[in-house]
Amino acid sequence: MYKIGIDLGGTKIEGICLDGSHNVLVRKRIMTNQHNGYESILDSIVSLVGQIASGLSDYSIGICTPGAISKKTGMIKNSNTQCLIGMPLKDDLERLLGRTVAMENDANCFAMAEATLGAATGYGLVFGVILGTGVGGGIVIDGRLHRGRTLIAGEWGHHTLHIHGNKCYCGRQGCVETYISGPALEKRWSELSGKHEKLSDIVKQEGNDVKLWKKEFLENFGIALANVIDILDPDAIVLGGGVSNIDFLYTEGKKAVYDNVFSDLIDTPILKNKLGDSAGVFGAAML
Structure with missing residues (x-):
């Protein structure tokens, strides 16, 4: 077929x-x-x-x-x-x-594509992460998409990271998305530095402001993704979306995650995607 x-x-x-x-x-x-x-x-x-x-x-x-x-x-x-x-x-x-017609959102299609044809090929339980304008995720188990009882499996972007934290469009406060999405990171940089700059430019800078910005980013990223590992214990995590292009997520970011995982053995691969913006169309075909 x-x-x-x-x-x-x-x-x-x-x-x-x-x-x-x-x-x-x-x-x-x-x-x-x-x-x-x-x-x-x-x-x-x-x-x-x-x-x-x-x-x-x-x-x-x-x-x-x-x-x-x-x-x-x-x-x-x-x-x-x-x-x-x-x-x-x-x-x-x-x-x-x-x-x-089979139909899924972009995070599920991303996870399906990377688990089938991309960076996580050959792994059993794959958690695909979207870090872009928003924060989303998809779960693939042995090549099959796991949607959940009410179709919200993988929606880690609306886990509460800080109970009285940033307001989210969903009506709640402190969602992961309000801290580590692209717009949230740019907004926080603006608050610290007074400058309105793109994420790709922020990560190239040095100085106290960027050190604090990066420290907060890594702490939030580490706790948020460690919570997912504690629940799913996936065989691999694949990062996608514009924020996934930040190189330190695969070194310092991985360490920040591992520091917060509840286990004496922590070796979950945190992988950069291979399919880029083609993941959506390939994932759709895989459905």
Whole structure:
């Protein structure tokens, strides 16, 4: 069976077709044009699948979406592509395409891709981490995605890190996401230094402000990820998203994690992703 994956992003929609050996047969990108609304996005996905599936009869379809499907309503929630919120995206696409569609959020697709084709290939229980605009995660066990009873497995970004801490868009305080996401780290740097700079520029600097910023970052990263290890005890952790490009996370960051794990043997691999921004489309195909 051929595998078609669609990665629905805020600016582009990417599609891919893999054969049974995971060789790429077709790969296409089109603009999302979310300003044209929900119906336009549906039409674009259907058209892209049609182009990729041309001449094929036996294929599956997996779709990586911004946001997640509510188990309660079947509608999209928590999406940064706002025209999708409250819409039955999966049901509408299945109706228009005339076949079953597998659909997951970007963190689950990332975890699936890295566990199947990327940095964590060959490991049993893999925790895939997204450290970007937000903080998310996905769990893959022996090649199968673990979603959980209410489809929230892996959502470590909304674990409480500091009980009376930073306010989060979810309505609570102290969530992991409010401390170690890209925007949170840039905001904290601005508070310490008075400068508004990108994360990639902050990590190149020296001085007392950056030392304090880095110390806080490592403490929060270490505690947050150690909590996950204490619960899951995964065979490997793979980091993705823009924040994952910071080199010290794989040295000093790993030590900060190990220092907080409840075990006398701590050797969990903390790996940098191999697939980069291609993880979404490959993960969708793997669904």
